[in-house]
Amino acid sequence: MPPGPDAVPAARRLVGAILREWSVPLTEDGFQEVELCASEVIANALLHTGERCVVSVRWRSGRVRVEVADRGAELPHRERDPEATTGRGLLLVQALAHAWGWRPAEVGKVVWFEYLANAEAPCPTHGWGTALELHVAGVV
Secondary structure (H helix, E strand, C coil): CCCCCCHHHHHHHHHHHHHHHCCCCCCHHHHHHHHHHHHHHHHHHHHHHCCCCEEEEEEECCEEEEEEEECCCCCCCCCCCCCCCCCCHHHHHHHHCCEEEEEECCCCEEEEEEEECCCCCCCCCCCCCCCCCCCCCCCC
C-alpha cells in the first residue's frame, strides 16, 4: 500500500472486499470492525514511516488475521496521555479485535490483529456482566 491521502480508505475497502469474496462468516458489524482495525493499523504504518507498507489478509481456522508490515523502527504503543489528540488507534484495535500484537521483521516490524468469525464480540462491560440481552429503559 503506497502512502497518500486515499491509501487508508482504499486498503480498508480492499480488506472488506477480500473477506466478503471469501465468504468469511462475519456479521455486518464484524466486517466493519475488521475494516476499522485494518484502517487503524495501516494508518499507523503509513503515518509513522511515510513509506509503503505491505498488508496481508488470512482466513484460517475460524480466524481472520490482518498483518501490516512496515520498515519503521518505532515500536507500536498505546497512547496514555489523556490530553493527546492522536494515538488512540491501538486502543481501538485492542477493544475490537480478539487478539493483536507485533513482531520484529528483517527490516522494521509487523503489526497484526485477529478477529474470530461468528464469535461473540468482546463485552463492552469489560467483564462486569454480559452484553447479551441489554435493554434500554422502557424498550424491550
